[in-house]
Amino acid sequence: MTDPSASLSFFARFWLAWLCFWRCLVSREFAQAVLPTSRAYDAGQLKELPSGDTQAPPPVKTPAVQAPVAPAPLPPEREHASALSLLAMLQREGRFLDFVQENVAAFPDADVGAAARIVHEGCRKVVHQYLTLQPVLPQGEGDKVTVPPGFDAQRIRLTGNVAGEPPYGGTLRHHGWVTTEVKFPTVSPAMEPRVLAPAEVELA
Template sequence: MKGILIFGGLLIAILNGLALVPELSAQALAFNALSIIAGLGVTLAAVAKYPTDSKAAPAPIAPPPPQPVVESAPPPAVENPTEPDHAELLQFLAQLQEKGRFVDFVMDDVTSYSDAQVGAAARVVHQGCQTVMKEALSVESVTNSAENSNITLEPGYAVGDYRLVGKVTGQPPYTGVLRHKGWRATAFKLPRMVAAKDGALPPIAPAQVELK
């Protein structure tokens, strides 16, 4: 609408200028009157067509109020897991030592002993340690095949149950000689024990002092 008004004003100014020329004054006055009438008509039409130009600009929409920040409760503190104290393992060694003198036999230097002496000591260790093993462990053979017999490991065999030695090439099946049938534990039971508060582990075998 603003452009129409400007154009109409320029047209009227040009016609008024022509009215100053004597030869064109009559025609200019006629055109001037017609232009005024046409300008009024165009102005009224523009106002009717564009009524929103005269309206005030809409008020800006206020942004929604900020939502309150809900602070969630912090997660519960988790204590760092400590390394296992291996007290159960020490308890197992303690039983082997108590009933089979296992630690004494392993830690002793047997190079100065004769084969007969070592054999006699080994018999005591074997009997005592076997008793502890049967009380604490349930074991079974990995395979029922006889040792030193031929065995074939088919594709998909339990890799963790067999150790391949010698020249290993290609993919299964593997055929070889069973040198050891292996063992696996099916159960292991020991009383639950924990280290002392100061972190000290329990002794495998306490020192014995004979009082007189």
């Protein structure tokens, strides 16, 4: 496509420049109409039209970028609702909180043992109902075991004389526990997770 200015002679362009000069001085509307074309020319964005006229390109609209809104932090009782729910279940089934809050030093061993049996039965029921557990190491306590290089320090804790580099040889004092399945119920937003056990009032 040819340059539209090539069809205008020097004198024609001179006359057009003179005419535009005076019209820009005396007419605000004419100056406002010419200004976008002048700016487009300075930016090298003039586009040729079939008629030979030029016009400024339409402005490019840049979509507004909205900054992501961080969610409001949950209060501690909501963030740890599952842990509080577990405590509530241990209390409901095994009176766990009643037992640990009691000063058992004042009671004879026989009474403490009888209470511990009840707590153990209820807490064991909760653990088996909502968690699946298995030992970290399959060996029995007291067996000789070898701790290999690159062992998981979260799964195996070394005690005693720890020196040098693995593999280590030692005696298993506790096989550890690992959870393989968690089946906690979902805590309803309508529930108050801080209430671990409601007060009980017997009416006459």
